[in-house]
Amino acid sequence: MSHPVLVTGSAGFIGFHTTLRLLERGETVVGIDNLNSYYDPALKQARLDQLLVHPSYRHHTLDLADASGVAAVFAEHHPKRIVHLGAQAGVRYSLEAPGTYVSSNVTGFLSIIEGARAAGCEHLVYASTSSAYGANGKLPFAPSDGANHPLTLYAATKIANEAMAHSYAHLFGIPLTGLRFFTVYGPWGRPDMALFKFTRAILKDEPIDVYGEGRMSRDFTYVDDIVTGIVAALDQPATVNPAWDATAPDPSTSGVAPWRILNLGAGQPVPLMRYIEVLEEKLGRKAKLNLMPMQEGDVVNTEADVSATLAAIGYAPSTPVEEGVGRFVDWYCNFYREN
Numbered sequence: 294m295s296h297p298v299l300v301t302g303s304a305g306f307i308g309f310h311t312t313l314r315l316l317e318r319g320e321t322v323v324g325i326d327n328l329n330s331y332y333d334p335a336l337k338q339a340r341l342d343q344l345l346v347h348p349s350y351r352h353h354t355l356d357l358a359d360a361s362g363v364a365a366v367f368a369e370h371h372p373k374r375i376v377h378l379g380a381q382a383g384v385r386y387s388l389e390a391p392g393t394y395v396s397s398n399v400t401g402f403l404s405i406i407e408g409a410r411a412a413g414c415e416h417l418v419y420a421s422t423s424s425a426y427g428a429n430g431k432l433p434f435a436p437s438d439g440a441n442h443p444l445t446l447y448a449a450t451k452i453a454n455e456a457m458a459h460s461y462a463h464l465f466g467i468p469l470t471g472l473r474f475f476t477v478y479g480p481w482g483r484p485d486m487a488l489f490k491f492t493r494a495i496l497k498d499e500p501i502d503v504y505g506e507g508r509m510s511r512d513f514t515y516v517d518d519i520v521t522g523i524v525a526a527l528d529q530p531a532t533v534n535p536a537w538d539a540t541a542p543d544p545s546t547s548g549v550a551p552w553r554i555l556n557l558g559a560g561q562p563v564p565l566m567r568y569i570e571v572l573e574e575k576l577g578r579k580a581k582l583n584l585m586p587m588q589e590g591d592v593v594n595t596e597a598d599v600s601a602t603l604a605a606i607g608y609a610p611s612t613p614v615e616e617g618v619g620r621f622v623d624w625y626c627n628f629y630r631e632n
């Protein structure tokens with residue numbers, strides 16, 4: 294009997310799409326999600342309902358910080374491959390509820406890598422973030438540049454995951470791949486993300502808050518491209534880098550552990566104002582702009598260097614923002630019956 298893939302955060306935005314992709318290619322998937330109320334639980338439940346009808350999906354409603362509960366899932370299903378996407382999401386919320394981030398993102402990650410160790414895991418792929426680059430002003434952001442100056446606790450917890458992963462890869466030989474996501478958007482997205490908030494406000498003829506007075510740019514990455522990268526990474530486990538030099542260590546690979554860090558982004562930064570223009574075109578309505586100063590912990594520009602990701606797993610994102618935003622608008626208007 295083949296072992297299932299474990300996906301944490303399976304009712305979340307990226308987790309839902311990843312689980313669907315794995316199911317579509319014939320995998321059995323075990324999902325864990327605590328269905329918390331950080332944003333509308335009805336949206337999470339609607340995603341989950343799409344998964345529950347699939348005969349190859351098994352679900353556990355569980356908090357990842359519940360170590361004994363997570364251990365029981367591993368004991369029942371014996372997964373050999375893991376996609377760990379469950380976490381407390383949101384950069385800005387970490388200023389209000391720091392303990393939640395440590396519990397979910399650090400203690401929760403410990404539960405998963407302990408489960409992976411006990412299960413003899415063949416590969417664990419986990420979500421990191423472009424926020425890890427923090428105060429680094431060198432563009433494009435490359436994993437080989439390192440990530441030592443996070444600007445938010447959310448980013449710090451993800452960097453902690455990367456460090457924890459290296460120690461477990463070294464001590465127990467578990468292949469671990471960390472994926473730094475760049476501003477993911479698309480259908481079934483999170484209500485706290487800009488595209489969702491902008492769409493809702495424009496359709497209600499309400500102003501949208503545009504931070505950085507609209508002078509920012511982001512490496513907006515369509516969710517299907519992200520999922521393609523996740524699955525490709527899962528299929529090609531991390532290995533020890535034989536060319537690694539301990540006297541000049543590459544921060545994105547290791548000479549003592551099957552461990553790596555890769556970027557998943559579009560590699561094509563889009564000015565925020567252009568993103569809003571595309572949304573206006575797809576909605577057929579103009580936005581009322583409320584230009585705001587930069588938010589605490591935010592950065593002006595992001596851009597992913599995905600050359601190492603292309604070399605490692607053949608990752609080549611292909612969805613232009615015009616197409617991706619159009620698909621989101623179609624989904625939103627259908628899901629919320631807007632017109």
